[in-house]
Amino acid sequence: MSPKKPLKPGTNTPSPDAPFHLSDVGPPALHRLPLDTHAADQASVDQPGTPAQSTPSRPVPLEIVDLPLETHITPVIVHAPIEHFFLPPNQLSRLPAPNALSGIRELGTQRHFVDLQEGGTVLLGIDSENHYRARLNSDYNPSGPRIERVEGTLTWRVKPSDESAGDNDSRLTFKRLRTPDDDPGEVVASKRPSTSTGDDGSDPWKRWAAPPEHASFGSLEVDGTRFLLVPRGTDPDHPIVYIKNPEHWVYDFDYLERILDTDLMQQPRGAIRVPPANQWEVDPNLLFQHPLKQYVAAYFPRLSETSVAKVARHQFSLANDGDMATGVGLTRLRQTFNDWKSGNSAPRPRLADPLLMLPVLPTSGSGSGFSRTLDLPNASPQGPLERLDFDLTRQEWDHFTKTQSGTELKRMMTGILTRQGYDVFPPTMANAFPALVFRRKNHPFVFFISLYRVKGRKIHQPLNSDPNATDARLNTQIGYAALQEILQAHAEKKLVWLKGGSQVLTSQTDTVFIVRDDESRLGTLANL
Template sequence: MLLGHDAEGHHRARSSAELVASGPRLEQVAGSLLWRRVAVAVESDSSDASLTMTLHSLSDDDSSEATAPKRQRTTPAPTPQNEASVEPPPVFRPEWAFKPTLALPQFITVSGVHYKVMSRMDAREFPILYIQPPLHPAYDFDVLEAILRHTPEEQPRAVIRVPPHDHWEIDARLPFEKTLTAHVRDIFPEVTTVTLENIARRQFELANSSPYADAAGLTALRQIFHSWKHATPSPHPQWSDPLLMLSTLPTTAGITNTSRAIDLPAPSSTGALNRLDFDPMRFRQQWEYFLSTYSTIDFKRFMAGLLTRNGYTVMEPNNFNSFPALVFRRTGHDYLFFMSLHRTRIPKLSLPTHNNPNTTGMNLETQVGDAAAQAVKDAHEANRIVWLKGGSQILPGVADTVFIIRDDNARL
């Protein structure tokens, strides 16, 4: 419930859909921010006559309807325990308001105050708007990330139309509880710092269809982070999983007429999301064991463990000792991943013919097991399969890493 005025100017409780408050009449407790119901004469038993009501700002779990007040036994004399606690209304810094002129950007008016609307030249139409401090520039990834890190109270605020008269109301909640990279770190705890920023930046640009934010893009990011937090299907699956956002790397001719190779971008490359890297220092015990064994089965178990710790569901690896590969998926979308596993000590993946299961006639069921093979075939038929390569890369003078790339070289 919110605080408002009735037709006579008295303070009353109101719902967000009311322009004129119609709820119980309230009075402020002197010297505090608390409000209580104005005492009225009643003929019923005084122990049941007093009703208490809490006024609060809207939250994610609030419904659009007012909650009925609950009866609560009280003593005849009001005490702080039976006074309703009221959160102060959203307060915006004075400089958020401005006097619009023809030279100033688009604005909206909320309760008689003008606010600058976050926008850009090619902004998409969207039912939710965001207001911003008038001196802020357009929000690219770096600007928004810096604001969220240093002055989160200055991030754009959502503004929505409220029926029945479609007047604008400012959502007092902060759209983002933490930086964009912190949201990614919560879900992918073992990626390198470079990969962390590359994921967040690419996600920002894809959601906004631009290097600069618009209302549709910020709302999409909020929906993605909500689906991550609650492990629910995402309304934007193509931007929810970094494996779906990876660029496809080309396969080129190898050193022989029949071999092929994939040049790997440097692990330190920034800006583009063309590989995912996981930092072995974040799973040191598993990494040290991996380095001590050259067992194909141990390789599959090592990579399956890494994927599981970072939110993927891996189909049980089999005990076949050649052509290591994993089949896995992620909650939130219906794509299936097939990843062949490799070790490399050079800046590329060499793919000789004798290591290609397609050219050697290797049966898919033998390679990954019957259940995984059937899942791959079904996903391939439904055009819901993503072909990956991953494994370890150890280079001189460069930190060791576990990588994943997308090549789209179909196993089928």
């Protein structure tokens, strides 16, 4: 079995010939409903006095029998198949070698991967009962099947079901129920859970008809059914609109991410006008195939989990010009993910590159006039995006800490940047003032990063006291070709200044970081 390639998000549909204007009228001021819109239905099968979220002490089988012989039954499993958890092939070469004893590929201290005996590589997680399971990068708790190491090898496998009989997985069979008003052969069907598809097996959005009392709030009609819309955003003439489940009022980042993580079929669906009749039709392709954080983690694989979460959240706000999803913002996100996958030039570079999302950090004078100090922000999960942190394998950390020279610092950062998809100019052998120049294909900006070994939270930056020596020093630091590249980018105002390197704190895990500042005001290139 070969690893399953990631599904490509739906491609954009050409603009209609005659765009139809819909007023961007917001919904009434109501509280957002919970994602699980069928809690009331599920409560009917809970044991009396048992909280809806509690886990029963043992499996509770539900039996539904006496179905017509021609009824088609599809087995329902409690987790996605193992193929759903395979890493994209382009990430496999970036993983460290398996541990010689456990077969685990250790990427930093938070992420561990294993190769499966039948093919494919998955992210490893531990559930509440200390069992190994496959997991997605976006999982708070691992949602995949149990896995175990194959004895005597470095590969793993899905644990056989007969050995997992102790799982708290309830079984469900089906029973045909009748009411006095039923015709022969009819079955009374309860409401399906949110993970089910529509009556035709593929289109749950067909059941999203707007309640009559809300149909006037930004809606459109498709095949005789009126649907509520996600607000259109800053472009009222945008050709793509998005219908939504009427039980979902607004989508902030957390709510949309929860939907994408639990049931992709409940996300908003795109609609366009199709010529020649210019009638509205719903796009059969899903807008997103994964949670937003999973897109970021896939295309910037060395980012720490904290940085992945902050980049995804910040990207959502940039795309939507605020904290709530709009039709324009959802289209921008889909286009950005398509550009990442295809390698196309992004029309909005700041939306596509985490380095451009970083704010310019202020520096303070030391009082002597010959240096300035940059205070590094905290790497905590709370707060806005102000820095990027990267995971290293244990082998990489051990190798770096043996020398910690400027040359080794450049080598380490070159490896990290290359794995993020950047093209790095070959580093020079100069050990003093380590720096790198890099850029991305089809990207208008050039990056200059000065590298440091930081103990604590401050970077001290000496001012350039001899402008006449700047050219020669930069040539030694980064090489002639890189120097010409940054001179041209500086003239075109496309040069981005960064600081990065290793940071060692007594109370936290060592990390590799990147922040953004404005070195040009220090005179590094102002006098060239």
